[in-house]
Amino acid sequence: MKQEYIVIILSALLLLFLIRKEIKRSNRSWLAMRIIMSVLAITSLALLFIPVAFTTTKEKPSSQILVLVTPGAESEPDSFSSYKHITTDQQSSSPDITFIPDLPIYLSKHADGINSIHITGNGIMPYEWEILKEHKINSSYTPPSEPGGIIHADWPRSIARGGQFQVQGVYNNYGGEDLKVVLTGLGTSLDSVNIQKDSSQSFSLACQPSHNGNTIYELQAIRNGRIVSVEKLPVIIHPIGKPRILLLSSSPGFENKFLGTWLYENNYPVAIRNTVSRDKYDHQFLNMKATALNTINASVLETFDLLIADDNALAELSPSAAAALRSQIDKGTGLIIQSDSNRSLSSFSRPFILRKQVIGQTAKRNLSWSGNAPQKNQLSAEDWFAIQPDPVAQQLVTDEHQSVITACRLSGKGKVILNTAGTTYSWVLSGTMGSYSSFWSLLISKAGRTQKKETTWRYSPAFPTVDSEVRLTLEKNNPMPPVIKTTSGDLYTDQTPYLPDTWTGNWWPATPGWQTLSSTDTVSIYVFEDKDWSAAKAKAQISSNIMHAEKQTSAIGTRNKIITETKQVPVWFFYAGLLIACSFLWWERRAAG
Structure with missing residues (x-):
């Protein structure tokens, strides 16, 4: 049993005993006063052993303001010059700026004496904003000017060999002269873009890796032949299992002939069935063993990961073969449809709406897709058909008028791609093999069966340091x-x-x-090392601090902080009460004599 309970019980028993004695006395004078003084005496005696505390509140004075200087700080208004300056960055310290090793530890010791903190420079970390909020310290933030250099960049951290490696970003060029941003890898310049002077310009650079393993590409900023900055672009290039491809054609043609050759040269296992006449086919098997293809059924389709066929060949499939193909697509098999008509011939192309392309005065049009330069991808504009934009279809390839040339739709676990560019072999004939390889690598990678990983890893921030x-x-x-x-x-x-x-x-x-x-x-x-991507890190930290400062202002407001204090009643107060009560009872007893 706690000491307080014992004191209360004993005090109550003693008080009852004293009151009973006073009531039984024959002398009834001063009875009420004697009972009151008995109660006061016993209560004062009990409170000598039981601590008594009370709480008070008061406003914190508004004059206690600090200025926290962080890296990147610029000149500040004169209104802040009279306040105490602190910093956690030793390089920013000076006789006028006091260095503190750690902001949370400093606040834990001095928070009661701080009403407001004004932050300058790139700012503080998110967890430090939370500590300011916990201490109910009013906070404000003045962001510096945007840093020069690459303030934003994004690229895939993992790609398949032969896929497109693309880096996009924003460069702030405050140098007063034009410069060039160059994507380099393995000692070679791969792509570049010019950045105008005194501008903030977006850029996009790309290459097509042909090797495997952990690789470090670089973004070099070059001005007047001199490298002014270098940033690392780590990427994991992993080998991919080549999908087994079935190529169906309603008639022999250049497009499928060149495509079959390219698939063979790139080590894709591919089976080709060209229709020669009714129920007569020409078969080719490249990088794989021969198999029966006269009849397309479920057992045949199960051995392939991807089907490439023209729309007419799909329309000629028997109902059972079409049903078997539909079932396999729903299970994850990909389908690429080649179309050269302004209407759908098979049920597989029907979800896409085709329309005749307006040729105008141009004989050729430029195609563009992710990771490739549009000026290098010209195709003949004759018999050109486009796909009507659809919110549930992904646009893969477009022309300079933003007409959709190739689009992809989901079907169960698989994907169906419709391609209206039917003369891509002309890229091979004109010597632009890179465009041809990039185009078909994109379509095959998009339509291929998705391999689900057992474990998915993610990490933040984007630049681990x-x-x-x-x-x-x-x-x-x-x-x-x-x-x-x-x-x-x-x-x-x-x-x-x-x-x-x-x-x-x-x-x-x-x-x-x-x-x-x-x-x-x-x-x-x-x-990354601490010095890597300094401009991008500074930009990200500035944006984060602006957001936190807005939230902090709305949450805490600009009022003075109310401090709650707990104080204990002095024991001499109870000694005095006990002394007064006992003195009266002694005097009354003597006077009654």
Whole structure:
């Protein structure tokens, strides 16, 4: 039993005893006063052993303002010059700016004396904004000018060999002279773009890797023949299992002949069936064993991952063959339809709406698609058909008038692509083999059967940096928390609430370069040095601080902070009450004599 309860019980018993004694006294004078003083005496005695506290509130004075200087800070208004300046960046410290090693620790000791903090420069981390909010410190932020250089860049971290590696970004050129941004890899310039002086310009550069493994491309900014900056572009280029392709043609033609040759030269296992006459076919088997193709049925289609056919060949399929193909597409087999008509001939092309293309005065038109330069992809405009835009269809290839030439739709687990560019072999004849390879690599990769990974890895931020926190996320159906093995030791994960297949962990990489993490499988993550992508990091941090400052202002407001304090009643107060009550009872007893 707690001490307070014992004191209360004993005090109550003692008080009842004293009141009973006072009531039974024959002298009834001063009875009420004697009872009151008895109560005061016993209560004061009890409160000597039971602490009594009370709370008070007061407003914090508004004059206590700090200025937090962070890297990238510019000149500040004169209105802030009289306030105390602090910084967590040792290089920014000076006789007028006090260096503090850690902002959260500083606030834990001095928060009660701080009413407001004004932040200059690139800003602070998100968790530091949360600490300011917890301490109810009013915060404001003045962002600096946007940094010069590459302030934004995005590229695929993993691609298949032969696919398009494309990097897109924004460059702030404040140098007063034009410059060139060059994509380089393996010691070779692969693509470039000119950036005008005194401008903020978007750019897009691309190449088509022909090797496997972890690769570091670079973005070089060159002005007057001198390299002014170099940024790394890590990417994992992995080999892909070549899909088994069945090529059906309603009649022999140049398009399928050149396509079959290209597939063979690129090691695709391909079977070709050309219709010679009714129920008579010419068969070719490239990079694979021969198989019976006279009758198309489920057992034949199950051996292929992708079917490329002209719309007329699909229309000539028997109802049972068409049903078998539809079933295989729903299971994941891809279909690429070649169309040279303004109407659908088969049920497979019917979801796409075709229309005649307006030729106008041009004999050729430029095609464009992701990762390739449109000026290099000219095709004849004769007998040109386009696809009507559809919100449920992905546009893969367009011309300079934004007409859709090739589009993709989902069908069950598979994909159906309709292609109206029927003379792509002319690229081979004109020597632009790169355009031909890029075009068909895009279509085959889009239509190919999707291979689902057992574990999906994600990480943030986009630029993992040495000695900075990296948030790892694994999507894995696992009954037990997976353990991630790193070069720094084992990393234990937590299950995400309401997402039983998602596990997260915080990783602090210790060394730069490629790092291999392993759990149920492995993943390679490139860790940047602190100096890498400085402009992009600064831009991202400035944007984050602007957002947090707006939220902080609306959440805390501009009022003075109210401080709640707990104080204990001094014990001398109860000694005085006990002394007064006992003195009266003693005097009354003597006077009654």
